[in-house]
Amino acid sequence: MCEIKLGDVKDLIKDYPDEYFDCIVSDVPYKICTGGARISEESIEKFGKNDPKGIFNRIVVLNDPKKQKWVKANYDADNAILISKGNLFSNCDIKFSEWLPLVYPKLKNGCHAYFMVNGYNLKELQVEAEKAGFIFQNLLVWVKNNSTPNKFYMKRTEFILMLRKGRERYINDMEMSNVFTHLNIIGNKFHPTEKPIELMKDLIRQSTNENDIVLDPFMGSGSTCLAAKELNRQYVGFEINQKYYDIAEKRLNQVFVSRNNEYENQIKLPLDK
Numbered sequence: 001m002c003e004i005k006l007g008d009v010k011d012l013i014k015d016y017p018d019e020y021f022d023c024i025v026s027d028v029p030y031k032i033c034t035g036g037a038r039i040s041e042e043s044i045e046k047f048g049k050n051d052p053k054g055i056f057n058r059i060v061v062l063n064d065p066k067k068q069k070w071v072k073a074n075y076d077a078d079n080a081i082l083i084s085k086g087n088l089f090s091n092c093d094i095k096f097s098e099w100l101p102l103v104y105p106k107l108k109n110g111c112h113a114y115f116m117v118n119g120y121n122l123k124e125l126q127v128e129a130e131k132a133g134f135i136f137q138n139l140l141v142w143v144k145n146n147s148t149p150n151k152f153y154m155k156r157t158e159f160i161l162m163l164r165k166g167r168e169r170y171i172n173d174m175e176m177s178n179v180f181t182h183l184n185i186i187g188n189k190f191h192p193t194e195k196p197i198e199l200m201k202d203l204i205r206q207s208t209n210e211n212d213i214v215l216d217p218f219m220g221s222g223s224t225c226l227a228a229k230e231l232n233r234q235y236v237g238f239e240i241n242q243k244y245y246d247i248a249e250k251r252l253n254q255v256f257v258s259r260n261n262e263y264e265n266q267i268k269l270p271l272d273k
């Protein structure tokens with residue numbers, strides 16, 4: 001079974017039998033706010049009420065100047081000063097609690113799950129995953145070659161929450177560390193959050209054997225599926241956005257040549273084995 005489907009995971013997952021998938025690897029959607037320019041107090045009226053869907057504003061509450069928070073754009077900002085305007089990524093409409101309980105029954109006993117997530121959303125993802133039945137296994141770290149600006153240390157890492165369903169099952173190479181150092185894809189990406197094929201391959205290689213079925217319910221441009229294909233695993237991928245579904249289809253059919261392996265092999269970071 002190698003297939004990708006266009007649509008919402010909440011509908012598509014129902015077509016598969018229980019205990020079907022051997023592994024789930026996914027760069028899951030979550031809320032990301034990107035800071036904008038500082039905006040004057042006068043802008044509250046303009047941006048506070050009328051922003052289009054998907055915009056969040058960062059405000060400071062007047063009667064408690066230390067308190068800052070991100071609020072929906074239509075928040076009643078009478079007691080607040082808007083200090084920056086942020087964009088919410090458009091792929092965050094689905095909550096962890098909406099899809100985790102639907103996907104869990106479709107995984108085999110002993111199945112490993114790898115979910116990519118940032119520090120802000122890690123706790124909620126783990127809590128919701130455990131509510132669905134998953135058992136915490138490890139927290140993996142991807143150390144990148146680029147950093148994103150942050151007031152509290154530049155960010156050079158991403159997290160991969162590793163969980164399992166049911167019985168304990170070892171990974172294939174138990175000497176491998178929980179730190180991954182694959183190069184990030186910079187510029188000319190198939191997807192804004194495209195992940196390196198080699199990173200996805202490492203995860204798939206560890207938790208599956210040839211012909212096992214790998215699920216990615218949020219495949220974006222299809223990186224997980226492509227990695228599975230290159231490792232002779234079967235795959236099932238879902239994507240709600242037509243644009244990324246089409247890109248994934250082209251990548252999997254080799255209309256686009258995968259340039260990631262070549263790119264990644266050029267430089268090894270110091271932490272590599």
Ligand SMILES: C[S@@+](CC[C@H](N)C(=O)[O-])C[C@H]1O[C@@H](n2cnc3c(N)ncnc32)[C@H](O)[C@@H]1O
Nearest residue numbers: 008009027091191194195218220221223239240
């Ligand atoms: C973080 S991106 C994955 C990108 C991927 N790692 C890659 O290399 O291209 C998550 C994807 O999930 C998709 N998505 C969001 N909600 C969805 C849903 N309800 N069902 C299926 N896909 C969804 C988004 O359109 C987005 O492309």
